[in-house]
Amino acid sequence: MRRRDFIAVLAGSGMALPAFAQAQQPRKVPVVGFLHPGFAETGSPALESLRQGLRDSGYVEGQTIRVEPRWASGRPEILPRLAQELIQLRVDVLVPTARPSIEAARAATTTVPIVANDLESDPVASGYVASLAHPGGNLTGLFLDAPTLCGKWLQQMGEVVPRLSNVAALWEATTGSYQLDAIKAAAKAASIDLTVMEFSDDAGLESALALGLKQTPHAVVQLGSPLIRQGATRIAAMLATSRIPGISPFRTFPDAGGLMSYGPDLDHLYRSIGAYLSKILHGARPADLPVERPTKFDLVVNLKAAKALGVTMPTSLLAGADQVIE
DSSP: OOHHHHHHHHHHHTOOOOHHHHTTSOOOOOEEEEEESSOOOTTOHHHHHHHHHHHHTTOOBTTTBEEEEEEOTTOGGGHHHHHHHHHHTTOSEEEEBSHHHHHHHHHHOSSSOEEEEESSOOTTTTTSOSOSSOOOSSEEEEEOOHHHHHHHHHHHHHHHSTTOOEEEEEEEGGGOSHHHHHHHHHHHHTTOEEEEEEESSGGGHHHHHHHHHTTOOSEEEEOOOHHHHHTHHHHHHHHHHHTOOEEESSTHHHHTTOSEEEEEOHHHHHHHHHHHHHHHHTTOOGGGSOOBOOOOEEEEEEHHHHHHHTOOOOHHHHHTOSEEEO
16 A cells, blocks of 8 residues: 555544654644733734734744734733633633733743733842843743932933922832832932822723812822823723823824823834744743843824923923824
């Protein structure tokens, strides 16, 4: 009997194929699990940029890669269940966004590679990695240097608001205290009184903001959080009504009518994660892939908002803006 006929007989009889025949079977398409505490969006800068990063690395979704997204819709408490769902799907890599998603991913697995994107945590102090250069476990990714950014926000607001002495910080508690500690330290160094507007889920955002605005701060600094980014329209409207200027890490805020934003380019961040994923899917270990810091930051200013708020934007700030909305 010829070899080809022998394989056909085995396949037809339900007998196990020998190793040389099994090797000819289609390879499993790798699956990337995406975990986010916020809401599914059309044209999401997170998910769509991640997909573009995968395309940049040569992957074709539906053919050579599959992305399985899970969104907590503003309820961080369900992230552990969503992480378990992704593990049960036997994903090859997990991509969590923000601290609560990272915590859920780490609790769900110690073996599946994790490539995190977090603008709110110190990965070493949090115990996520042994060091930035040598993570040492199953997690690596992109993490922000929050203290530097917090000082920059206060400096920029000080250029807009003369004699700035009272600032409120909008803080999502589930992101941890790293940013909060940084903004407190920066405010103390600048002799600025700080009011903290704390919330823990999307349902609590507006009430926390409303309560803080009753203290009539000179300005509002929004700390990093996916829920703050996605809540930009509501935040901008409330600050406009109170005639209080604000700054956000996310350009969704000035796009929605807020005064200004300064922060990492999210599109660039998530496209960079695509390169991480490609390395891991080709055999690299997260333990050996250094944690990276964002390197591309954008300043966006909304002049219409400035006029409505009655503030004058200094020429020096406008000259350094990557985009001015008029």
